[in-house]
Amino acid sequence: MNAAVPDAAKDALTRGERAVLFLYVISTLAVFVLMMLLGLCMRMAQGTWIDIAPDLVYQIMTAHGAGMVGVTGIASVAVMWFFLRKYVPLHVSMFAANYVLFMLGAVAILASVFVGGYAGGWTFLYPLPVHSMNVWSVNAAALFMVGYLLIGVGFLLFYLDAMVGVIRVYGNLGRALGLQWLFGGEIDKSHPPTVVASTMVIITNSLGILGGAVVLVMSLINAYFPLVVLDALLVKNLIYFFGHVFINATIYMAVIAVYELLPRYSGRPWTVSRPFLWGWAATTIMVMIVYPHHLMMDYAMPRWMVVMGQIISYTSGLPVFAVTAYGALTYVYRSGIRWTLPAKLVMLSMFGWAAGIVPAIIDGTISVNRVMHNTMWVPGHFHFYLLLGVLPMVLAFMFYLIEGRTRANTPSGRMSFPLYVLGGLAFAFAFLAGGHVSVPRRFAVHAPEWVPYDQAGSIAAILVIAALLVFAVRIVAGLARSPDHAASAHAVR
Amino acid sequence: MTVQNEVWLITLAGMGLVALAFIYVIAKSGKPADSSQVQQRAYAIRRWWFLALVLTGIGVTWASLKQFPIADQHMQSNAAQTVDAVGHQWSWELSRNSFSAGIPVEFRVTSADVNHGFAIYGPDGRIVTQTQAMPGFVNRLVHTFVQPGRYRVLCLEYCGLAHHGMMAAFEVTAAKGDRP
Numbered sequence: 001m002n003a004a005v006p007d008a009a010k011d012a013l014t015r016g017e018r019a020v021l022f023l024y025v026i027s028t029l030a031v032f033v034l035m036m037l038l039g040l041c042m043r044m045a046q047g048t049w050i051d052i053a054p055d056l057v058y059q060i061m062t063a064h065g066a067g068m069v070g071v072t073g074i075a076s077v078a079v080m081w082f083f084l085r086k087y088v089p090l091h092v093s094m095f096a097a098n099y100v101l102f103m104l105g106a107v108a109i110l111a112s113v114f115v116g117g118y119a120g121g122w123t124f125l126y127p128l129p130v131h132s133m134n135v136w137s138v139n140a141a142a143l144f145m146v147g148y149l150l151i152g153v154g155f156l157l158f159y160l161d162a163m164v165g166v167i168r169v170y171g172n173l174g175r176a177l178g179l180q181w182l183f184g185g186e187i188d189k190s191h192p193p194t195v196v197a198s199t200m201v202i203i204t205n206s207l208g209i210l211g212g213a214v215v216l217v218m219s220l221i222n223a224y225f226p227l228v229v230l231d232a233l234l235v236k237n238l239i240y241f242f243g244h245v246f247i248n249a250t251i252y253m254a255v256i257a258v259y260e261l262l263p264r265y266s267g268r269p270w271t272v273s274r275p276f277l278w279g280w281a282a283t284t285i286m287v288m289i290v291y292p293h294h295l296m297m298d299y300a301m302p303r304w305m306v307v308m309g310q311i312i313s314y315t316s317g318l319p320v321f322a323v324t325a326y327g328a329l330t331y332v333y334r335s336g337i338r339w340t341l342p343a344k345l346v347m348l349s350m351f352g353w354a355a356g357i358v359p360a361i362i363d364g365t366i367s368v369n370r371v372m373h374n375t376m377w378v379p380g381h382f383h384f385y386l387l388l389g390v391l392p393m394v395l396a397f398m399f400y401l402i403e404g405r406t407r408a409n410t411p412s413g414r415m416s417f418p419l420y421v422l423g424g425l426a427f428a429f430a431f432l433a434g435g436h437v438s439v440p441r442r443f444a445v446h447a448p449e450w451v452p453y454d455q456a457g458s459i460a461a462i463l464v465i466a467a468l469l470v471f472a473v474r475i476v477a478g479l480a481r482s483p484d485h486a487a488s489a490h491a492v493r
Numbered sequence: 494m495t496v497q498n499e500v501w502l503i504t505l506a507g508m509g510l511v512a513l514a515f516i517y518v519i520a521k522s523g524k525p526a527d528s529s530q531v532q533q534r535a536y537a538i539r540r541w542w543f544l545a546l547v548l549t550g551i552g553v554t555w556a557s558l559k560q561f562p563i564a565d566q567h568m569q570s571n572a573a574q575t576v577d578a579v580g581h582q583w584s585w586e587l588s589r590n591s592f593s594a595g596i597p598v599e600f601r602v603t604s605a606d607v608n609h610g611f612a613i614y615g616p617d618g619r620i621v622t623q624t625q626a627m628p629g630f631v632n633r634l635v636h637t638f639v640q641p642g643r644y645r646v647l648c649l650e651y652c653g654l655a656h657h658g659m660m661a662a663f664e665v666t667a668a669k670g671d672r673p
Contacts, residue, residue: 055654121651127628128607128653133582135654232608232628268528275539297610298625299566299632307558314550322543325511329518330535336525351515358507362500365553367562371496371620374610374649436501438620440612440649443657449618 011086020096021078022479025398027103028075029472032391035067036468040461046446047454054444055135058119061442065122066109066144069247070151072386074102075394076253077158082397083260084198088165094157101154108147116140121442123243124148124216126235130223138223145216145223152209152216159206166199173199177284178277189271193259196272200284201249207288208245211238233300237291244291251353251385252283254393255324258346261400262328265343266335270327279319286316296369306366313364317357325354342403344417345396352388352424356381359432374442376453377435384428387464388421395471402478416470423463430457497619564599564635572599572635578646580609580626582653585646585661594641595668600634602626609659610649616642625650638665 013021038060045052052060081095112118118140120129129141163173170176176199181187215238222230259270292309295301328350337343359381363372372378434453439446446454573596577588580603592598602611604626611634612623621644624634638644648659 054657058651058654058656061651119654125608125650128651131582131607132653233630236608236627267525296563297623298627298630299563299634300627300630303561303563306563310558311554314554318543318546321546322539326535326539329514330532331528332522333518333531333535334521334524334526335528335531337522339522347515347519351511355508355511358511359500359504362504362507365557367557368496368500370562370622372500373623374612375620377500432501432504436497438497438614438618440647440657442651445657 011082014092017085017092017095020092020099021082021401024074024078024099025401025479026476027099028071028078028394029398029468029475031067031071031106032075033465033468033472035064035071036461036465038064038067040458040465043454043458043461045444047451047458048446049455049458052444055117055119057444058121059113059117061444062119062121062144063110063113066113066148067106068386069122069243069250070102070106070109072250072254072390072394073151073155073246074099076250076390077155079257079394079397080162080194080198080201080253081158082401083194083256084162084165087192087195088162088169090165091161094161098154098158101150101157105147105150105154108143108150112140112143112147116143118144120144123239124219125239126215126219126222126230126232129219130226142220142223145220149213149216152213155209156206159202159209162198163202163206166195166202170195173203177281178272179281181272181274181277182281187272187274187277191272193270193272193276194256196277196280197252197256197259200280201252203284204245204252204287205249208242208249212242212246215239215242233298236295236298240291240294241288244294245287247382247386248287251390251393252287254349254390254397255353257393257397257400258324258328258349261342261396262331262346264400265340265346266331266337268331268335270331276323276327279323283316283319286312290316293364293369296366297373310364310366313361317361320357321354325350340399340403341413341417342396342399345392345399348421349389349392349396352392353385353390356385356389356428359384371438372435374440375435376431376433376439376441379441380428380431380433380435383431387428388424392420395475398475399471399478402475402481405478405481412470413474416467416474419463420467420471423460423465423467426460427457427464430454430460495619564633566633570599570633572597574598576600578602578611578626580604580606580611580648580652580659582606583648583655583659585611585648585659587646587661587663590661590663592638592663592665593668594638594665597635597637600624600636602632602634603630604628607652608650609652610647612647612649614645614647616640616644623649641665641667 041052042057042060044050045057077098081090084090117136120141124145130138166173166176176195178191178196215235218230222228263269290309290312292301292305293313296306296309359377362368363377430453434450439450439453574592578600579586602624606628609626610623611626613621615621622634622636624632642665644663644665646661648656
């Protein structure tokens with residue numbers, strides 16, 4: 001069967017689905033803005049423009065890290081759910097349960113940080129959560145971890161529901177990934193890229209979250225029974241396995257928006273090919289074994305693991321460059337694409353992802369990591385591909401939802417996209433430039449020679465937040481309007 | 494040229510290439526052409542740069558790992574200068590604070606409480622090397638200082654309230670025969 005441009009009519013939502021999806025969209029926008037404001041406070045404090053006590057800076061840092069990782073995850077889940085449900089049966093109740101558990105977890109995390117004073121970082125590296133020098137209590141640390149567990153359970157419910165749906169339609173996860181076509185055979189061109197990407201995420205992030213759950217339970221037991229001493233290196237491995245897989249899964253869920261939306265604007269269907277299937281099959285493995293690149297400076301790690309971390313860091317960039325980013329370029333080249341805002345955001349996301357991977361891959365080299373690890377280089381590269389990669393994918397999806405319900409050609413509408421691009425680039429480069437001159441990350445107070453980078457980053461952050469606020473107002477206003485807009489695609493069923 | 498400067502230039506060049514590819518395609522996105530022809534040509538081009546990327550990756554891997562950048566952790570030390578470095582919330586304890594340039598120094602780095610990052614900043618304010626200080630483990634960091642001067646040790650793994658203030662310093666003196 002031949003592939004076709006995705007049928008927008010299949011995007012129709014029931015009233016219940018629409019209510020839950022809109023809750024996701026509005027909540028994630030609100031949390032994104034709030035977390036960016038927290039980030040701005042941190043950068044301005046480092047830049048000496050506002051005076052915040054170090055203990056509060058570290059609380060803000062903890063909330064910003066946990067909040068951004070969590071909200072990026074939940075926003076990407078909305079993308080995956082919206083498009084995957086066209087191909088496999090999904091229960092809106094599981095989608096809603098994930099939202100409720102996320103909110104409960106978020107409340108627990110915010111309470112532990114801003115009421116309990118917990119400031120152990122989003123990575124909760126053992127034994128810092130229970131060894132704060134009496135700055136926060138064990139209960140505050142435990143509440144933070146319980147918040148993570150609640151969020152993890154929500155994600156697992158969603159993935160299990162998706163797994164059941166995929167298996168019902170495709171027989172097993174391997175067939176959904178297209179493994180049967182890796183070495184030969186005629187590929188069914190109508191096999192949806194969305195199903196391939198979703199299946200990869202279902203497999204990897206379920207395992208990642210289970211790894212996270214194991215280390216959280218271990219840490220909770222240690223918190224209340226300190227005689228049960230943990231191995232710091234084992235805990236670190238589990239945390240970075242979980243953290244790396246989780247944050248990468250957000251990209252792989254959000255990229256579904258690219259596969260689904262780009263064809264609608266370029267008129268060229270995104271078809272699966274053997275390189276595409278190889279790319280996703282390889283990524284399924286690589287995303288789970290690359291995490292030792294976070295542990296290169298832990299010299300106690302087995303040598304083969306850090307070598308693997310370096311090699312897989314290099315190879316994991318190949319599918320991004322050769323399959324998705326390059327694929328997007330070929331679908332746009334001489335396509336006569338309509339450059340609507342979602343199309344622009346999709347293209348920006350491809351650039352942000354591909355370009356952001358460059359400093360990440362280079363830092364995955366052991367001899368480079370030795371002078372770049374835990375400097376501003378690290379937030380430089382991950383802000384690059386989260387701010388200019390994942391978030392534009394999510395925003396493209398949200399603008400697609402309200403297409404026809406909002407006027408695109410307002411002055412604020414015209415300004416917000418370039419403002420976002422300019423602010424995002426300047427913000428990420430302020431971090432990278434700081435890393436280049438060895439500015440440490442996660443310092444509440446900066447030396448005078450580092451302050452110019454912080455101030456440049458603060459100005460750029462203000463631009464990004466201003467643009468995102470305009471985006472958010474337009475999206476929420478669009479959602480609030482009648483659903484009977486021009487594109488029947490989004491009409492209520 | 495320092496590693497940081499090399500990395501900075503390679504990164505800018507790499508990102509610049511990616512940006513140019515996107516700008517070119519966006520500039521050429523207007524006039525529609527037959528998609529199967531475009532894709533056939535694009536796939537043919539991809540084979541070549543994919544091969545180039547793979548070969549570059551293999552070359553860089555070999556060049557960067559042929560001399561492993563991290564000291565063997567199980568070998569008996571033969572460094573002429575050794576020092577025990579212990580991280581505490583929030584201070585460093587160094588068993589000595591003066592070294593000679595040009596002679597390998599072995600830092601035996603550990604932590605008495607939580608994870609810390611043992612990063613050595615040179616007189617120019619740039620990191621020269623680092624390792625993690627972990628409770629229950631001793632990491633052997635072997636480094637030969639080239640430039641004499643005052644070096645600082647900063648904690649690069651977040652360790653709580655006064656993490657940013659956790660610093661120590663030591664002096665590196667010119668090797669015998671070198672002019673100060």
